[in-house]
Amino acid sequence: MARRVSRKKLLAGTAPVVAAFPLAKLAMSDQATAEAGMNHSSHAAMGHTSMEHAAMGHAAMIGADVPAPGRAGDLDKLLYPPPALPARPGRVREYRLTAIDTELEVAQGVTFAAWTYNGTAPGPVIRATEGDLLRVRFTNGGVHPHTIHFHGIHPANMDGVFEVVGPGDSFTYEFEARPYGMHLYHCHATPLKKHIAKGLYGAFIIDPPEPRAPAQELVMVLNGYDTDGDGENNFYTVNGPAFYYAKYPIRVRRGKLVRIYIANLTEFDLINSFHLHGDFFRYYPTGSSDQFEYTDTVMLCQGQRGIIEIDFQNTGRFMFHAHQSEFTELGWMGFFEVVD
Numbered sequence: 588m589a590r591r592v593s594r595k596k597l598l599a600g601t602a603p604v605v606a607a608f609p610l611a612k613l614a615m616s617d618q619a620t621a622e623a624g625m626n627h628s629s630h631a632a633m634g635h636t637s638m639e640h641a642a643m644g645h646a647a648m649i650g651a652d653v654p655a656p657g658r659a660g661d662l663d664k665l666l667y668p669p670p671a672l673p674a675r676p677g678r679v680r681e682y683r684l685t686a687i688d689t690e691l692e693v694a695q696g697v698t699f700a701a702w703t704y705n706g707t708a709p710g711p712v713i714r715a716t717e718g719d720l721l722r723v724r725f726t727n728g729g730v731h732p733h734t735i736h737f738h739g740i741h742p743a744n745m746d747g748v749f750e751v752v753g754p755g756d757s758f759t760y761e762f763e764a765r766p767y768g769m770h771l772y773h774c775h776a777t778p779l780k781k782h783i784a785k786g787l788y789g790a791f792i793i794d795p796p797e798p799r800a801p802a803q804e805l806v807m808v809l810n811g812y813d814t815d816g817d818g819e820n821n822f823y824t825v826n827g828p829a830f831y832y833a834k835y836p837i838r839v840r841r842g843k844l845v846r847i848y849i850a851n852l853t854e855f856d857l858i859n860s861f862h863l864h865g866d867f868f869r870y871y872p873t874g875s876s877d878q879f880e881y882t883d884t885v886m887l888c889q890g891q892r893g894i895i896e897i898d899f900q901n902t903g904r905f906m907f908h909a910h911q912s913e914f915t916e917l918g919w920m921g922f923f924e925v926v927d
């Protein structure tokens with residue numbers, strides 16, 4: 588019978604293995620370990636030769652050999668937001684969100700029984716300009732009651748707390764989009780922790796009436812997946828699959844502003860973070876004013892978000908990752924490919 592090993596204990600017990608071979612935990616679903624009749628630690632230790640460990644060191648974690656699920660371009664709709672629109676009186680911005688229960692491959696060979704908006708976790712990027720009337724038609728196609736709770740300013744009856752939407756039912760959220768900034772939305776049905784951890788969240792951008800300077804715009808939603816149901820995350824990612832942007836680096840141009848709308852939706856762990864190698868950036872907390880910090884690392888509590896602006900000084904490959912090394916080694920890392 589498989590002994591239940593907590594994630595923290597596992598990491599402590601297998602630190603050298605995990606450090607050398609970040610994907611050592613990939614095959615360790617409860618079912619797999621139970622079938623193999625061994626505990627997590629021995630599975631990790633036995634699964635790979637020391638040669639493989641050496642080959643899979645951090646330096647090698649880029650490009651086609653990275654065992655991340657998905658194909659190139661799969662996450663484009665989550666990474667690249669729809670364009671900002673200048674303010675126009677009376678405009679209505681409409682979105683349709685449907686709660687869908689689905690299996691997601693969150694790390695190579697590891698599936699997660701997710702609750703999603705429109706089939707992905709995170710859900711689609713919602714974007715409006717301050718002053719637009721935002722209309723979001725929500726249908727619950729799942730088997731549990733759900734809602735959509737938006738951050739921002741809106742009436743109490745549009746807050747996604749009291750108007751719980753049962754399976755098969757619909758609700759239309761409608762309110763003026765404000766204030767401008769980087770926001771988020773997530774399910775607020777109870778138990779809240781579970782509804783968020785299952786995947787019901789996404790980025791919500793409200794643009795200022797006068798659009799920001801032109802830029803290469805990206806969205807990064809930081810999250811985690813508890814694939815064995817023990818109340819702790821087994822993987823950490825940006826926008827979905829573990830190590831995806833190590834396999835498919837994000838191509839950007841030197842000399843052209845890069846703007847990242849970033850939000851932390853990680854459940855269970857108190858904080859997450861974003862760290863950039865080889866450069867500094869301006870960080871605008873919540874994106875709601877022009878005050879910024881010039882730094883290379885930001886710390887984000889759950890629900891905290893902001894806007895990062897980078898002017899890359901050099902071409903080449905630059906890593907970005909959580910500065911919690913544990914998160915990095917469990918999937919939350921990637922690369923920018925900076926070109927001229």
Ligand code: CU
Pocket residue numbers: 731732733734774775776782787
């Ligand atoms: Cu829910």
Ligand code: CU
Pocket residue numbers: 736738773890
């Ligand atoms: Cu919230």
